[in-house]
Amino acid sequence: xxxxxxxxxxxxxxxxxxxxxxxxxxxxxxxxxxxxxxxxxxxxxxxxxxxxxxxxxxxxxxxxxxxxxxxxxxxxxxxxxxxxxxxxxxxxxxxxxxxxxxxxxxx
Numbered sequence: 001x002x003x004x005x006x007x008x009x010x011x012x013x014x015x016x017x018x019x020x021x022x023x024x025x026x027x028x029x030x031x032x033x034x035x036x037x038x039x040x041x042x043x044x045x046x047x048x049x050x051x052x053x054x055x056x057x058x059x060x061x062x063x064x065x066x067x068x069x070x071x072x073x074x075x076x077x078x079x080x081x082x083x084x085x086x087x088x089x090x091x092x093x094x095x096x097x098x099x100x101x102x103x104x105x106x107x
Contacts, residue, residue, distance in 0.1 A: 001036070001066040003093040008079060009058040009086045012045060019059055022084040026075065027063070033074035035067030052086050064093070 008026070010019045027037050043060035052058070065071075072090055079088040 001068065003064065003066050003095065004072060004090055005062065005064050005093050006075065006079075006088060006090040008061045008063070008088045009048070009052075010061065010084050011053070011055060011086050012057050012059055013055070014084050016059075018084060022082055023061060026078055026082070029078040030065055030067065030071060030075050033067065033071040035065050035071035035075070038064040038066065040064075048086075055086060058086050 008023070010022065014022075023040075030037060041062040043062065045057055046060050047057055048055065067075075076088075076090060079085050
């Protein structure tokens with residue numbers, strides 16, 4: 001299992017309950033593909049660096065998780081198709097130190 005981190009920017013035009021439901025669906029897709037979520041950090045409403053899809057603000061969420069490349073592919077596909085998501089980025093974390101952060105987030 002490899003450590004990853006994803007940042008998801010949700011559209012503020014949808015209700016906060018829909019944002020939470022979309023995040024839950026993304027986590028379920030990750031778990032179904034064999035991943036295990038760690039720390040979930042909700043940054044909240046932030047101004048975007050540039051306009052995306054005619055929006056100037058978004059709701060930011062950072063999720064650390066472990067998984068295999070197939071998990072990343074499944075999560076990427078799910079987030080690409082989700083209408084509530086303005087943008088997302090998945091990166092692989094360095095092995096050193098990531099295990100401690102993920103273990104602390106799961107506890």
